[in-house]
Amino acid sequence: MATLSRRDFFSRFIPKASEPEVTSKETAGPKVAIIQGRFCLAYQNSFCSVCKERCPESGAIVSERGIPRIIADKCTGCNICHNVCPAPTNAILMTSPPENHSGATPTDTQPAHPFF
């Protein structure tokens, strides 16, 4: 019978429902995530949803027609989306909270010039 390795078990792939909710007030870092469209695979129709799937904060990353968007007000700056972004050039930039916009930079359809 196959069992989960210890490392896999702790990989936090799926946030456990039984874990205490992280509230933005207590853990919010000084930064929020923004998606740089010119690097994001989803913006090029190359289909990716990892940041939205792995975001532990309900509603902080939404997706419309497959394109992810960060809701800055809900982002706690936890960095997970940055850490898991698989784009050849990381598309998630952690930056100071914006004054008044929703988090996504304008779409740039230029293909990335990827170096790994």
Next chain:
Amino acid sequence: MMNMNRRHFLKSTALAAAVAAAQQRANGNYENTELDAALASDGVKWDKAPCRFCGTGCHVRVGVKDNKVVAIQGEQLAEVNKGLLCVKGYHVGGILYGKDRLKEPMLRKNGKLEKITWDEAIEVIAKRVYDKPSEFAIYGSGQWTIPEGYAAQKFIKGGLSNNHIDPNARLCMASAVTGYLSTHGVDEPAGCYDDLDACDVMIMWGNNPAEMHPVLFSRVIDRRTKGEEVKLIDIGTRRTRTTEYSDEYLEFRPQSDLAIANGIAHLLIKNGTYDKEFVSKFCNFRKDTESPSLFGQASTFEEYSQLLEEYTPEHVEAISGVPADKIRMLGDLFGRRDIRITSLWCMGVNQHTRGTNMNRLLHGIHMLSGHFGKPGDAPTSLTGQPSACGTAREVGTLAHALPGGRIVAKDDHRADCEKLWNLPKGRINAKPGYHTMKMWEQFCTATDQGGDINTVWVQVTNPGHTLPHLKKHFQNKKNLKDKFLIVSEVYPTATTKLADLVLPAAMWVEKNGVFGNSERRTQQWFKMVDAPGNARDDCWMTIAVAHKLYEMGLEGMKDKNGNFIFNIVDESGSTVPVWEWKHYYDVNTDEQLYNEYREFTFMKHKDVAPYDELVKARGLRWPVVKKEDGKWHETPFRFMEFSDSYVEKGKGLQFYHSVTKDDKALIWFCPYEAATEEPDSEFPVWLCTGRVLEHWHTGSMTRRIPQLRNAMPHAYLEMNPEDAKEQGLSNGDIAIIETRRGKIELPVWLDGRGHPPRGSIFVPFFDENLLINELTLGDIDPISKEPDYKKCAAVVYKKGAPSPLSKSKG
């Protein structure tokens, strides 16, 4: 150059010249003008290659510096992907550089793999073959390059005369092969990816291209972005990423896709909206024989209509759960002449105990409605491996096949091959070898109980991970001491765990290669970097073992003049000893094997392009034919006069390898039949397995790329939240899944990427630590011998909760 003294300068230029000369010998002198411009000033040298992963066949540009792949770009010049790649493709260079690459041959001694030399390894294999040539098998894959598969094919069928060679493609697209064969009389799609650019409606049958063929799917999504109208219909058993983009989602009970297709045909006839002219000009009718067979028996339109009588929309709803109105919607769409419809399918249709029949039915509804023969009107199966078409299907590395669409059962086909290979008459065995499932069953059965496969050599695939019902088909080997498993691999896998001999292999741009993608496109690349350590080409291994056997006097390794069956020559025509590794790249062995193979492709009009033409192109779709203008032309649309030069003038459409020898295709009637294992009170849910976007196949390559591993670290169980609630399971909890064949623990992922309906679960198969194939079924389609990985009966419960089974099967 500034600080370089004259002596040093001369030395380095001499070295550069020597390297260039060596490369020219290995690669030959070819025209590839477009790439000359790609030489960059930063010292990075760019060359083209098809991506290593799926059957889409995207091209990448590979940047090389200091004998290392340092950069990857999407190839703008490639028609398939026009510069775009999926997340795997952008990281494809990383597959070469996992920390645990296999670098030395290793032999199991006292239970432990110990380093040995290549000479010893080749001798061990040769001895196993020599002692029991009739019990030796090669198990390969759709990841073999064409020359590799061709060499293995010639070794087994022309050399050992036992026909025990089969690819993992048997687990993948064998049902697509039998579907095309029994419809067109010859394998592989008539249409191509251009259909995606021209269709008004795209129907995906149990298919999730948004994750599995993202670059192809993006061709359609891009059209929408430009304002074009394309209707997407997802006919599936769970909501996927593809569903998010679809206009219609029709959810069917597993296995009942057969009934849906019949429901469409029923309506076309009932409403009189079938294409009468198309059917009378281009189609005959067929039904199955008492026991299923590839070509069945003749039928008539009247009988066909009568057999479809019962498939009313209401009856189809009762079987499938798809509302009758939606069946009518599909019937109406197919009945329209003013739109073009493309059907796409892949493993959902092929990995099916009635996979051949489902393929036939899809071809059937397109033929019956005349949605065939024009760009955008096409039934098209996709493949999952980079050369499933090129190597498994075209080279014919299947237990019953010979190169170029020939089969071992036919006298004239065997005679053809014996002539082309210069072998004595009667060398090729008329009896098909063991297909994949049988081969592994025989290997895992004790010799004294009839297990008459003694040694298997696995090349470029991972059966210890992918075979269904792993205990029966693979893991039982563990206790059979006289059985011997040889594995050529690049990384340690579930298969090398049981290997007695491990051979370190070169991969992708560490060797020359040719692949063939899903749309009949043959693609070539050159070796760009050296393989690490003592890793070597699979093709060299095959030739080296063959030559060792030739030295030992094995008759099969000689042609009818007594010469070695693999004769690779230099420009003067003298034999080059390529079985010695140091001479393998003295000439382009790949090119010579490819040219030899090319001769086989003309009979069934699958003419692959000359090697030189492939070097210049980003793949060419066969048949590739030289026309009056002196140039070589590819064929995007087969059997269609406007595109295919083998169609006689004025015919419009001609199935020139027709089963009925009258240039017509066959429309089959195949009934809905229940799955071989359906949920019951003990095992109440359907278990479906499949892939995810980030990992390719068993993850042996993609799981070594940090970005991809991070993005998708391990397998999971996808289930309906209501079902989960009933079992007290919430996100991240560990569940136990059990089938009649085993059990496994997995974390639950609710409302994740896929959304199964109640009573059904999904588990991806990429994870080596969580082998879902210990649970899968292993029942096969009676014609294609392809197993069903998409449905079996399972029970799910929370870890720690008492097992709901009266007697645990663990």
